Amino acid sequence: MSMNAADPGDASAVDTVFAGSGEMVERCRDFDWASTPLGPVSSWSPSLRTTVSILLESRNPMFLWWGRELVQIYNDAYAPSLGRGDRRARALGAKGQEFWTDIWTTIGPQIEQVMTTGEPTWHEDQYLPIERNGRMEDVWWTYSYSPVRENGVIAGVLVVCQETTTRVRLLTERELLLAAERTAHAEADVARQTLSEVFEQAPVAIAVLDGRELRFTVANARYHQIIGNRDPVGHTLLEVFPDLADSQVEAVLRRVYESGIPFAASDLLVKFDAHATGEAGDHYYDLVYHPLRTGSGAVRGVVAVLTEVTERRAMLLERERLLAEAERACTEAETANRAKSEFLTVMSHELRTPLNAIVGHAQLIELGVYGPVTQEQLSALDRIQRSQRHLLGLINGVLNYAKIDAGAVLYYITDVYVDETLATCEALTAPQARTKQLDFRYVRGDARLTARADAEKMQQILLNLFSNAIKFTDAGGRVTARCTQLGDSRVAIEVADTGRGIPADQLERVFEPFVQIDTKLTRASEGTGLGLSISRELARGMGGELTVRSELGIGSTFTLTLPAT
Numbered sequence: 001m002s003m004n005a006a007d008p009g010d011a012s013a014v015d016t017v018f019a020g021s022g023e024m025v026e027r028c029r030d031f032d033w034a035s036t037p038l039g040p041v042s043s044w045s046p047s048l049r050t051t052v053s054i055l056l057e058s059r060n061p062m063f064l065w066w067g068r069e070l071v072q073i074y075n076d077a078y079a080p081s082l083g084r085g086d087r088r089a090r091a092l093g094a095k096g097q098e099f100w101t102d103i104w105t106t107i108g109p110q111i112e113q114v115m116t117t118g119e120p121t122w123h124e125d126q127y128l129p130i131e132r133n134g135r136m137e138d139v140w141w142t143y144s145y146s147p148v149r150e151n152g153v154i155a156g157v158l159v160v161c162q163e164t165t166t167r168v169r170l171l172t173e174r175e176l177l178l179a180a181e182r183t184a185h186a187e188a189d190v191a192r193q194t195l196s197e198v199f200e201q202a203p204v205a206i207a208v209l210d211g212r213e214l215r216f217t218v219a220n221a222r223y224h225q226i227i228g229n230r231d232p233v234g235h236t237l238l239e240v241f242p243d244l245a246d247s248q249v250e251a252v253l254r255r256v257y258e259s260g261i262p263f264a265a266s267d268l269l270v271k272f273d274a275h276a277t278g279e280a281g282d283h284y285y286d287l288v289y290h291p292l293r294t295g296s297g298a299v300r301g302v303v304a305v306l307t308e309v310t311e312r313r314a315m316l317l318e319r320e321r322l323l324a325e326a327e328r329a330c331t332e333a334e335t336a337n338r339a340k341s342e343f344l345t346v347m348s349h350e351l352r353t354p355l356n357a358i359v360g361h362a363q364l365i366e367l368g369v370y371g372p373v374t375q376e377q378l379s380a381l382d383r384i385q386r387s388q389r390h391l392l393g394l395i396n397g398v399l400n401y402a403k404i405d406a407g408a409v410l411y412y413i414t415d416v417y418v419d420e421t422l423a424t425c426e427a428l429t430a431p432q433a434r435t436k437q438l439d440f441r442y443v444r445g446d447a448r449l450t451a452r453a454d455a456e457k458m459q460q461i462l463l464n465l466f467s468n469a470i471k472f473t474d475a476g477g478r479v480t481a482r483c484t485q486l487g488d489s490r491v492a493i494e495v496a497d498t499g500r501g502i503p504a505d506q507l508e509r510v511f512e513p514f515v516q517i518d519t520k521l522t523r524a525s526e527g528t529g530l531g532l533s534i535s536r537e538l539a540r541g542m543g544g545e546l547t548v549r550s551e552l553g554i555g556s557t558f559t560l561t562l563p564a565t
Helices: 008-017 023-030 046-057 087-091 104-117 165-201 221-226 248-259 310-366 375-405 418-435 455-471 531-541
Strands: 062-066 071-074 121-127 130-132 135-137 140-150 153-163 205-210 215-219 263-272 281-293 299-308 414-417 439-443 450-453 478-486 490-497 545-551 555-563
Touching: 008 023, 008 046, 023 046, 046 062, 046 071, 046 140, 046 153, 104 121, 104 140, 104 153, 140 165, 205 221, 221 299, 248 263, 248 281, 248 299, 281 310, 310 375, 414 418, 414 455, 418 439, 418 455, 418 478, 418 490, 450 455, 450 555, 455 478, 455 490, 455 531, 455 555, 531 545, 531 555
Parallel strands: 439 478
Antiparallel strands: 062 071, 062 153, 121 140, 130 135, 140 153, 205 215, 205 299, 263 281, 281 299, 414 450, 478 490, 490 555, 545 555
16 A cells, blocks of 8 residues: 555545556555655645646656755656666655766756756757666767746756667767768778879870770870870770781780680780881780679770880890800800810920920930030030929929819818918928028917818919919018918918019909019019919819908918818
């Protein structure tokens, strides 16, 4: 039984004010209004009773705040806005400020304005997030606040409202979609503009031929250029190039259009009047014909992308011709070089035979086999033998160079102790250094240091470097030899002297065969000029190198580098 039913007078007032049916009517009948600032229903003023009756019977969401405590009453249409759970039950008869704690900072001043001034307010799509269904929800409302007067005094505020959350979200989504569409259109415009610029500035010729008749609808500047600066747009293929009728090009384009299968070719020869000069010529192209499809996938045209390579083709042919000529010249040079080497080898052998006979007979005469020999004759025989040895040395040098030049030198690569080889070379050349009164120093290194080399040829190179250093260093000078390890892969052997030095522009020439730098200075030291040339070739044959650095009047340093063990 309702608490209001205890008082028969109040029960009658309840039945009058809360007449009709509905959830909120039933709840209002059962509610203990006497426990609220409004008091029992029998004590309600006519204005309150009338307003509540109108509110409960309305199908529009309505809400009433009454009195200074703003006691709440709402109808069935408003109830869903309070969500599920006990919040809906707590709202009825509650005081506004105590109930709407989540949004009171916004609606409190609005209600106060109406209660104070009596001026109604209108709020459209007002964002008022409320606690609902167990969580804070984003909610939008369109509502009006209207004063309710009693005896000319404002006694309450009537709220006629509509939740517009769905509409606002739809409008927001619509705006977002419209913004996205505008952005997409803008990006599409930029993309089209960019594509147009790329298409127009492309370094290759591009054209679009539409339909079965292959009518030009697009052609970029490069395409105009390669067809004699003509604009083919609006014309068919055969209108622009009548001599392509029944040609391979026309057949391929029609096949791509009909089959939808792309075609690509490199260095394709097309004989036609490309520039409308009245004369057909040979033109070579790298090209791709690709089917252009509609949205449904049907072929509607052909995209032609091509580059004229006629000049490149001519350059390739010329290059091939020059390569062939170079190969012939190289073969001829190799043949001539072999002939030269063979000639030098034969001549060297032929010259050594009479020289050996000369020295043999000179020695027999010197021994008195053919009778007594005077002192003057012995002196002459000594000059003959010295000249023979010198000439034989020259011939041996030429013979060795001929062997290297012909690739006939064999290398026996082993682990060679560098310190031991240098000590041997020092012992062999020290007498020459003492004869010239030179300070000959060998700076000993790590006795365990080894190089990958042919021991005999390594010694031959070093003896040549030592002999040259002694030969071209004046009395009182210094010759120094040392070896060092360069990282993990190389060994360097330096032979330095304080001799005359070599001009900077002549440094590399000292390694050329038959070259002697500044002959007026070196004439006293005769030779063929093959020693350094042979030494460098031997170094390279062992996977090493022979280099020089020098300064006039200061001296020279020759460096032999070889692979380390």
